[in-house]
Amino acid sequence: MIRHFIVIVFLGLIFGCSENSSTADLSSEANILTFDINGGIQIGSAIIDEKGHSISAEVSFDTDLSDIAISFTLSEGASATHNNKSISNTATFDFTNPIDWVVTAADGTSQIWTINIELSAPLSDALLLSYRISGQNGQTEINSVSNEVTLIMPYGTDFSSLVADFTVSDFATVRIEDEIQESGITPNDFTSSVEYTVTAQDGVTTSKWIVTLDESPEPLYSVSTLVEEFPGNDGISVDSDGNIYVNCNGLVNMWNGTTIYKVTPVGEFSLFKEGLPSWPVGSVLDQDGNMYVSGWNAPGIISKIDLSDASSNQFYSGVQEASGLEIDENGNIYAMEPPTNSMLKIEPDGTKSVFASGSPFNKSSGITYDVANKLFYVTNWNDGVISQVNESGEASNFATLPVGNLGPIINDDHYLYTTSYNANKVFRVSKASGEYDLIAGTGSVGHIDGYGTVATFDRPLGIALSPDGSKLYISEVSPGGKGSLRVITEN
Structure with a gap:
C-alpha cells in the first residue's frame, strides 16, 4: 500500500512541473503597440501611453466619431476584446466617447486600455x-x-x-x-x-x-525650315548671291561624307562637289570666290574649291582632326586642331605656324574673325567656353555658356552666334559684354518651327549668316546621314 502511494505522488509532481513550465514560457505582455485611424482623417500620430494604458488620437474636426475605422497591432500572442467580443486588427468603432478594450497576453493575464479619439480644432489658415x-x-x-x-x-x-x-x-x-x-x-x-x-x-x-x-513680349527670333531633308549636315558657307553651301559629313559615328550640297535662297538643293577628303567640317569663303573646306579624317586636308566651276585642289595637308576654318583680310587661313588644342595659321603660300594654343582651349572646334576689332573667337567642344584671341595669339576666356558641344561660330557687328550639338540650342553672345541669350531651341529633340522659345532642333551643327545678315542658317545632323536646313530670323 505504501509503495502505490509513492508512485502516485511522484507522477503528480512530474505532470505539475510540466504544466507550470509551459505557462512560464508564454509572454505576459498585453500592450497595444501601434494604433492608426484609416481614411486619411487622422491628425498627427496617435499617442500610446504604455504606463497609463491609454491611447489618444485626433481626427479632422468634421469627422463622424460614431464610425471610425482603425488598425492596430498587439504584443506577440496577445488578443483584444471590447464588450467581451473579439477585435480583429482592422475594425470599426463608435468613438463618440472613450472606449475600453481588454488586452489579454499570451499567458492569460489581461490589461484594460482606454482609447479616446477627439476632434481637432478647425484650422483658420486661408493662404x-x-x-x-x-x-x-x-x-x-x-x-x-x-x-x-x-x-x-x-x-x-x-x-x-x-x-x-x-x-x-x-x-x-x-x-x-x-x-x-x-x-x-x-x-x-x-x-x-x-x-x-x-x-x-x-x-x-x-x-x-x-x-x-x-x-511676354514677342520673342526676338523665329525658326522655319528651308530644306526638310537632304544630305547636307555640317559646316556652312554662304556666297554673295545668297547660295548656301552645306558640307555632308556622312553617317553618324562613321563620318564618311565626301560631298558638299548647294542650296538656293528658296530652298532648292543640288550636289555641288563630291570626292572631297573624308568628313568635310569647316568651311570659309575668300574674296576671290574660293571656298576652303577642312577634312577631319586623316591626313587632315584643307581643300580649295573654285565656286564658279567646283574645281578643287589641295591647299594644305596635315591638320589633325581639321575642324573650324577662318580667313583674315590678308588671305591667311586659320584652322582649329582639336587634339592639340591649337589654332593654326596657314599663309597663302602654305607656310604653317601655331598662332595660339593651350588654355582655355578644350578640344577647340569653331572659329570666327571679327575684322573690325582684329579679334578671333573660338568655341570648345568639351565645355561651354568661348575664347577670345587677339592679333598676337593671346587667348583668354571670353564667355561661358551653360552647355557643351559648341560647334561652329560666326559673328556680325554686335554678336557672336553658335550652336550646341547635344543641347539642341542656338545661342547669341554680346561682343561688348560676353553675356549670352538662348535665341532658339527648347533642348528637346525635334523639328518644330515657330518662335525660338518653342522651336526644337535635332543636333544643330553648322551655322552661317545670309549676305544681308537677316537670316541665320542652321544645319542639323541625323543618324541616317541626312539633315535639315533651318532658318532663324529676327522678328
Whole structure:
C-alpha cells in the first residue's frame, strides 16, 4: 500500500512541473503597440501611453466619431476584446466617447486600455501657398501682403481657358465666385484678372487673391525650315548671291561624307562637289570666290574649291582632326586642331605656324574673325567656353555658356552666334559684354518651327549668316546621314 502511494505522488509532481513550465514560457505582455485611424482623417500620430494604458488620437474636426475605422497591432500572442467580443486588427468603432478594450497576453493575464479619439480644432489658415500654369515663363510672384499673384505666359498664349496648379492652407477650399476650384482641373478665363476666394477649414476665415496673367513680349527670333531633308549636315558657307553651301559629313559615328550640297535662297538643293577628303567640317569663303573646306579624317586636308566651276585642289595637308576654318583680310587661313588644342595659321603660300594654343582651349572646334576689332573667337567642344584671341595669339576666356558641344561660330557687328550639338540650342553672345541669350531651341529633340522659345532642333551643327545678315542658317545632323536646313530670323 505504501509503495502505490509513492508512485502516485511522484507522477503528480512530474505532470505539475510540466504544466507550470509551459505557462512560464508564454509572454505576459498585453500592450497595444501601434494604433492608426484609416481614411486619411487622422491628425498627427496617435499617442500610446504604455504606463497609463491609454491611447489618444485626433481626427479632422468634421469627422463622424460614431464610425471610425482603425488598425492596430498587439504584443506577440496577445488578443483584444471590447464588450467581451473579439477585435480583429482592422475594425470599426463608435468613438463618440472613450472606449475600453481588454488586452489579454499570451499567458492569460489581461490589461484594460482606454482609447479616446477627439476632434481637432478647425484650422483658420486661408493662404494661397503656390500657383503655377503649365508653360509659363519663369516663376510666379505671390505677394502675401497685398494678396496679388502675377505670372507671365509666352507670347501668343490663349488666355481664355487655362488650368492652374495651386496649393492652399491645409483643408481650405477655393472658389471663383460660386464655382469650386480644383487644382490642375478647373479651367478659367484669364483675359482679365481673376479673383480667388480661399476659405479656411473653420468655414469662417476667408481671404481673396487677385491673379493676373501677363503676356511676354514677342520673342526676338523665329525658326522655319528651308530644306526638310537632304544630305547636307555640317559646316556652312554662304556666297554673295545668297547660295548656301552645306558640307555632308556622312553617317553618324562613321563620318564618311565626301560631298558638299548647294542650296538656293528658296530652298532648292543640288550636289555641288563630291570626292572631297573624308568628313568635310569647316568651311570659309575668300574674296576671290574660293571656298576652303577642312577634312577631319586623316591626313587632315584643307581643300580649295573654285565656286564658279567646283574645281578643287589641295591647299594644305596635315591638320589633325581639321575642324573650324577662318580667313583674315590678308588671305591667311586659320584652322582649329582639336587634339592639340591649337589654332593654326596657314599663309597663302602654305607656310604653317601655331598662332595660339593651350588654355582655355578644350578640344577647340569653331572659329570666327571679327575684322573690325582684329579679334578671333573660338568655341570648345568639351565645355561651354568661348575664347577670345587677339592679333598676337593671346587667348583668354571670353564667355561661358551653360552647355557643351559648341560647334561652329560666326559673328556680325554686335554678336557672336553658335550652336550646341547635344543641347539642341542656338545661342547669341554680346561682343561688348560676353553675356549670352538662348535665341532658339527648347533642348528637346525635334523639328518644330515657330518662335525660338518653342522651336526644337535635332543636333544643330553648322551655322552661317545670309549676305544681308537677316537670316541665320542652321544645319542639323541625323543618324541616317541626312539633315535639315533651318532658318532663324529676327522678328
